[in-house]
Amino acid sequence: MKLIKSIIIIIFASIIFLIMTCINTYPERANSFEILGYNNEDINLLKNKFTDAEIRFIINNRIMKRKLFPYLELSYFSLTEIHAYESIRVKQNVSHLTAVNLKNHPHIMDNFYLKINNALNLQQNLILVNKNYRLSADYIPDNLVYTKDIPLLIDDKNRYYLQIDVYNALKALFTEALKHNLTLILSNGYRSYEKQAKIYEFYKINALNADAFSARAGHSEHQTGLALDLTSESASYLLTKEFENTKEGIFIKDHAHYFGFIVRYPKDKSHLTGYDYEPWHLRYVGIEVAKIIFEKKLTLEEYLLYYTEMPLT
Secondary structure (H helix, E strand, O other): OOHHHHHHHHHHHEEEHHHHHHHHHHHHHHHHHHHHHOOOHHHHHHHHOOOOOHHHHHHHHHOOOHHHHHHHHOOOOOOOHHHHHHHHHHOOOHHHHHHHHHHHOOOOOEHHHHHHEOOOOOOOOEEEEEOOOOOOOOOOOOOEEOOOOOEEEEOHHHHHEEHHHHHHHHHHHHHHHHHHHOOHHHHHHHOOHHHHHHHHHHHHOOOOOOHOOOOOOOOOHHHOOOOEEEEEEHHHHOOOOOHHHHHHHHHHHHHHHHHOEEEEEOOOOHHHOOOOOEEEEEEOOOOHHHHHHHHHHOOOOHHHHOOOOOOOO
């Protein structure tokens, strides 16, 4: 009888303990979202957007609404990486957008040729090709046109193709230059993977630091049909830094963005682009983007980081 009574007491005590545990636990779980700053509308939004496991991740990691919500509209945001994003955002004093971009593309402007990915935005004017983002050997733009009706450096038709929008913008730029009594000359346009390989090999044999002057095959913007080189009689028909000081070079610096072009490798940005200053090398990005890059004194890489959602590679 005493044994049965002891068992009943133990069972009763266990039940009481479980009840007290539930009383102490469930209200805390129920109030977790409120403690983290979420209201009922926020909770419904999270439940529609995230799985049960992700909801538990938010609660268990005590992710406040003020930290999470600025990321929710970003396409390439990953919930499990939020602490890494926040670390980047705070340490580098950047936006939530830029923090996600930097986490997903940490070597967009460094470790040249060591962290190579596929080129981004292939079907857009904002295609990214640089020392860490590469085009395939068989990549050829599908809307190349021959650049007739503008001054060309030499009689070599193969080097004077551009994407059609670029060609039309360039013609308008050349026409504006003529209004200022200036004559621009197109030196290079589209360049194939194979031709770029030969050019790079030439620099590799004849220059101390080939990578400062030439892109490796697959890493040249010329292969996109969006990039071009300009020269002038005042620059002795050469691709030289002295172009910057000619009337034509000054015109390009001040007016190219009105036609959708940027000076792709600007002065004092070599540590970001990996190339020496090239005042003759223009890249078409469209008028709206070119205006921002010009006014903010950015490289294309910086613009992509600060203003766009960069896709994963």
